Amino acid sequence: xxxxxxxxxxxxxxxxxxxxxxxxxxxxxxxxxxxxxxxxxxxxxxxxxxxxxxxxxxxxxxxxxxxxxxxxxxxxxxxxxxxxxxxxxxxxxxxxxxxxxxxxxxxxxxxxxxxxxxxxxxxxxxxxxxxxxxxxxxxxxxxxxxxxxxxxxxxxxxxxxxxxxxxxxxxxxxxxxxxxxxxx
Amino acid sequence: xxxxxxxxxxxxxxxxxxxxxxxxxxxxxxxxxxxxxxxxxxxxxxxxxxxxxxxxxxxxxxxxxxxxxxxxxxxxxxxxxxxxxxxxxxxxxxxxxxxxxxxxxxxxxxxxxxxxxxxxxxxxxxxxxxxxxxxxxxxxxxxxxxxxxxxxxxxxxxxxxxxxxxxxxxxxxxxxxxxxxxxxxxxxxxxxxxxxxxxxxxxxxxxxxxxxxxxxxxxxxxxxxxxxxxxxxxxxxxxxxxxxxxxxxxxxxxxxxxxxxxxxxxxxxxxxxxxxxxxxxxxxxxxxxxxxxxxxxxxxxxxxxxxxxxxxxxxxxxxxxxxxxxxxxxxxxxx
Numbered sequence: 001x002x003x004x005x006x007x008x009x010x011x012x013x014x015x016x017x018x019x020x021x022x023x024x025x026x027x028x029x030x031x032x033x034x035x036x037x038x039x040x041x042x043x044x045x046x047x048x049x050x051x052x053x054x055x056x057x058x059x060x061x062x063x064x065x066x067x068x069x070x071x072x073x074x075x076x077x078x079x080x081x082x083x084x085x086x087x088x089x090x091x092x093x094x095x096x097x098x099x100x101x102x103x104x105x106x107x108x109x110x111x112x113x114x115x116x117x118x119x120x121x122x123x124x125x126x127x128x129x130x131x132x133x134x135x136x137x138x139x140x141x142x143x144x145x146x147x148x149x150x151x152x153x154x155x156x157x158x159x160x161x162x163x164x165x166x167x168x169x170x171x172x173x174x175x176x177x178x179x180x181x182x183x184x
Numbered sequence: 185x186x187x188x189x190x191x192x193x194x195x196x197x198x199x200x201x202x203x204x205x206x207x208x209x210x211x212x213x214x215x216x217x218x219x220x221x222x223x224x225x226x227x228x229x230x231x232x233x234x235x236x237x238x239x240x241x242x243x244x245x246x247x248x249x250x251x252x253x254x255x256x257x258x259x260x261x262x263x264x265x266x267x268x269x270x271x272x273x274x275x276x277x278x279x280x281x282x283x284x285x286x287x288x289x290x291x292x293x294x295x296x297x298x299x300x301x302x303x304x305x306x307x308x309x310x311x312x313x314x315x316x317x318x319x320x321x322x323x324x325x326x327x328x329x330x331x332x333x334x335x336x337x338x339x340x341x342x343x344x345x346x347x348x349x350x351x352x353x354x355x356x357x358x359x360x361x362x363x364x365x366x367x368x369x370x371x372x373x374x375x376x377x378x379x380x381x382x383x384x385x386x387x388x389x390x391x392x393x394x395x396x397x398x399x400x401x402x403x404x405x406x407x408x409x410x411x412x413x414x415x416x417x418x419x420x421x422x423x424x425x426x427x428x429x430x431x432x433x434x435x436x437x438x439x440x441x442x443x444x445x446x447x448x449x450x451x452x453x454x455x456x457x458x459x460x461x462x463x464x465x466x467x468x469x470x471x472x473x474x475x476x477x478x479x480x481x482x483x484x485x486x487x488x489x490x491x492x493x494x495x496x497x498x499x500x501x502x503x504x505x506x507x508x509x510x511x512x513x514x515x516x517x518x519x
Contacts, residue, residue, distance in 0.1 A: 022221055029220045033212040045216060050314075052220050057314040083316065115206035121199040139194055141207030146190055164194045175198035 021059065025052055028073050031142065035077050038111060038141055039104040040084060051080045067151030074142060074152045105130065108137065124174040132167040135160055301436040304449060304487075305429035312490040313422030320514025322346055323379060323415035328508040338506070344518045345415075349378035352518050360519050370414045371406055373397060379415050387419040389426040396427075404431050404453045408483055412492040412507075415514070421490065440484065442494040443508055448484040450499070481505070 032051060036044040055076045062072050085104060105126065112122050125133055131153060138149040150160030195204065322344045330338035342354040349369055354360045369376040372385065373395050386392050396403040407424050410416050416424065428434060428451075437450045484494040496506040 022225055025221050025224055026217065029217045030211050033216060034209045037209045037212070038207055044212075045219075048212075048216065048220060049223055052224055053310075053314045056224050057310045087316075087319065112203075112206050115202070117202050117206050118199060121202060124199075125203070136194070136203075137207070139191055140200070140204050143191070146194070161190075168194050168197050171197040171199070 021056060024055075024069065024073075028070060031070075032073060032077050035074065035142055036081065038137075039081055039107050041107070041111075043084060047077075047080050047084055051077050054080060068148060071144065071148035071151035074138070074144065074148070075154070078152055105133070120175070121171075124171055127174070128167055128170060129163075131155075132163045132170075135164050136167045139164065301434050301451065302429050304436050304438075305425050305434070305451070308485060308487070308490040309422040309425035309429065311488070312425055313418050315418040315421070315489070318415060318417050318514055321516050322352075322514065322518060324511075324513060324515045324518075325413065325509060326511040328506075328510065330506040330508075338508070340510075344515070345379065347379040349380075354519065358519075370410055372410070373406075382410070382414060382416050382420060385420055387423045389423045389430075392420075392423045393427050400431060400433065401453060404428065404434070408481075408492070408495075412483065412495055425490065438487075440499070442484040443496070443506060444494070446484070446486075446493060448486050448493055450482050450484055452480060452482045 029048070029052075033044060033048045036047040036051075040047055051073075055073060058076065062069070066072075067075075081104060109122060109126065112125070125136075128136070134153060135146075135149045138144045138152055139146065142149075144152065146161050146164055147157045149164075150157040153160065155163075323346075324342065324344050326340070326342045328338040329341050344352040344354070344360075352360050369378055370382060371377075372382075375381075375395075377385070385395060393403070396406055407428055411421060411424055411428075431453070433454045435452055435454050439447050440450045441447055480497045480499075481495050482497075482499050483492050484496075485491065486493050491512070492509065494506065494508045
């Protein structure tokens with residue numbers, strides 16, 4: 001059974017129905033694998049597998065009132081990724097905070113370097129509060145709507161919109177300062 | 185404003201195109217998607233098998249005689265050497281209220297028989313398999329142990345063990361001593377395995393089952409002992425639950441309170457009383473009071489974690505043997 005994105009009850013049934021769950025995997029696996037590939041490329045396959053095990057085990061906890069299936073799955077993925085980074089930090093206590101914890105910024109920055117992104121843009125992104133940066137990346141990379149990104153991060157949609165616009169303004173202002181040579 | 189135009193507005197800053205482009209990744213190979221589907225499919229099929237219900241059966245018989253439950257060979261069904269488990273946060277999710285032991289039975293029928301007990305145990309296999317992998321130098325369990333005649337107070341015990349099998353015990357006053365007993369081993373068939381030994385066991389349920397006794401009851405109690413007190417990893421726990429799910433005679437009762445008032449699901453093995461060889465020869469009285477059936481011990485399982493939070497010889501009255509787990513998990517230090 002393929003879920004009807006406009007049918008909330010249908011979405012609910014699909015997530016909870018064990019047989020229909022496999023259809024969810026086929027439908028969302030590529031996007032979710034991409035989420036991990038962008039943030040933890042070396043572990044993407046393992047994390048992707050872990051995601052589906054957890055999502056299946058937790059499927060009864062899905063509440064359609066709190067967002068789409070897609071947002072819920074990305075939320076589970078975010079938890080899997082956070083656990084991965086925390087475990088990595090625990091396994092390697094000497095690792096600098098920026099490379100551990102549950103913020104994948106170091107891996108994201110590696111990707112930006114590899115993509116030859118302008119250093120000043122990387123610096124501006126690095127200066128964003130981690131939640132603002134995460135929301136921005138969920139919109140830019142995962143093509144989530146602000147409402148979906150809010151559900152992934154676990155904050156109200158209105159708060160997410162405020163933070164996203166604040167992030168955009170920071171990026172605009174930073175770029176303008178760079179162009180005028182203002183170091184502040 | 186639509187969500188699409190919102191996205192455009194949010195990404196309206198210099199360099200946004202570069203940012204979006206940097207996120208481009210190749211789609212995963214088809215076999216990665218297939219692997220994800222394969223990972224879920226056996227679980228969905230197992231659950232789909234368990235959609236047929238069997239009638240409710242009321243469990244009303246107290247468990248055992250005064251000496252506590254024993255196997256055919258006279259061994260206690262309760263693990264004596266060590267107990268395990270559970271962080272307080274991992275207790276059962278509170279429900280509306282406890283009920284008085286309505287029990288759903290696998291029905292003594294073959295494995296594929298669908299039942300609520302089978303479904304529950306398969307769910308516990310899922311929950312266990314999705315748990316975090318072990319980490320930490322020591323396996324620790326902090327528990328209340330009641331083992332003796334009525335009136336004897338339970339004692340608080342904390343046990344640590346490392347991967348090689350070395351063990352330490354912390355007494356109620358906080359003093360830690362190396363255990364003089366070999367308590368960090370777990371019985372699997374005729375062998376006793378350390379933590380490292382457990383890690384060598386197969387995690388395919390069929391292959392794993394071959395390591396345990398063929399006798400259903402002996403196998404069930406060995407497996408429950410591992411689920412109760414061992415540091416078995418997520419995949420091994422999942423496989424153990426899958427074997428239990430296919431064990432004829434396993435019953436369950438949801439929303440039952442343990443001695444601490446925590447709600448969980450109780451499982452037990454419903455079976456015929458084993459004839460006492462000595463009694464049969466007229467040399468002693470039967471060790472079990474009368475009964476045609478012996479049902480204990482009972483295992484309280486937290487549905488959210490799949491952990492055993494308590495085992496007890498008797499759901500009614502005053503049990504002779506009871507282990508109540510207060511905290512369990514991996515740690516990097518003793519004390």
